[in-house]
Amino acid sequence: MSTSSDLAPAGAPAEGAPEAGIAIECRGLGKAYQFYRRPIDQVKQVLFGGRKRYYDEYWALRDIGFSIRKGDAVGIVGRNGSGKSTLLQILCGITAPTVGSLTVKGRIAPVLALGAAFDYDLTGRENAYLSGAILGLRRAQVSERLDAIRDLCGLGDFFEQPVKLYSSGMGARLAFAICAHADGDVLIVDEALAVGDDAFRQRCQRIIRDFRARGTLLFVSHDLDQVVDLCDRVIWIDRGRMRADGETHAVVTDYCKALAEEPDDPNRFAFMT
Structure with a gap:
């Protein structure tokens, strides 16, 4: 497994390096999780794992390969448990792939990752400064944008309250508002538009459309109308593998x-050895 976020030296591109203009490239990406049926099995794995395996293996992703060019707006669709969230976590750097390679060019503004990284004892305002620093903004830059962040998230007095008092939807609002003002090259949105009222969703959609003019969008949602509205291309993940990658209307039609x-088969959650 390998990951990279740096360009190869001029005149000496690395073997297999992505072509110019590529924002994200995955090659043979896969992610396996280890599940232990009994606590003692984890101990046995540490002590005797060289001779025998004491865990069940579940591959959340297998053989994922695609390239996304700078400026593209790409949707990702799939049933619950298909591997979409795992793929986003890998792209955001939350977890590492088990096999394969990933190259990301530019600064990522990941709504899902940022929300997971909040300090729950800090207020929304304080988390805006903390998250801004994580995304590469200086404190003065966050201060300049703080009013816009507060207005977009629409949390009112809760903006000055600890995030531990927020609902999951309120946290998603705050994360989206921060990412929308973070000057990222790649904006990754995971169901953030599913929270809030119509006015909030409409503001988010306007911001995403404005972002598309200058950056790369990766949008994951079960709301297919939003996918069709915002994306020019769709990747369909099914049972941890890519089932389709193509023009939005064609892929969404096949997915629907x-x-x-096709019935929802619970066997897709079975361990694979």
């Missing part, structure tokens, strides 16, 4: 047909 005709 599969949802209607």
Whole structure:
């Protein structure tokens, strides 16, 4: 497994390096999790793992490969448990792939990762400064944008309260508002637009459309109308593998047909050895 966020030296591109203009490239990406049926099995794995495996293996992702060019707006669709969130976590650097390679060019503004990184004892305002620093902003830059962040998240007096008092939807609002003002090159949105009222969603959509003019968008949602509205291309993840990658309307049409005709099979959550 390898990951990279740096360009190769001029005149000496690394073997297999992505072509110019690529924002994200995955090659043979896979992620496996270890599950222990009994606590003692984890101890046995540490002590005797060289001779025998004491865990069940679940591959959340297998053989994921795609390239996203700078300026593209790409949607990711799939049933619950298909591997979408795992893929986003890898792209955001929350978890590492088990196999394969990932190259990301530019600064990522990940709504899902940022929300997970909040300090729950700090207020929304304080988390805006903390998260801004994580995303590469100076304190003065956050201060300049603080009013816009507060207005977009629409949390009112809760902006000055500890995040531990927030609902999950309120946390998503705050994360989106910060990422929207972070000067990222790649904006990764995971269901953030599913929270809040119509006015909030409309503001978010306007910001995303403005962002598309200058950056790369990766949008994950079960709301297919939003996917069609915002994305030019869609990647369909099914049972941890890529089932389709193509023009938005064509892929969404096939995906809807599969949802209607193919039963939801619980065996897709079975351990794979």
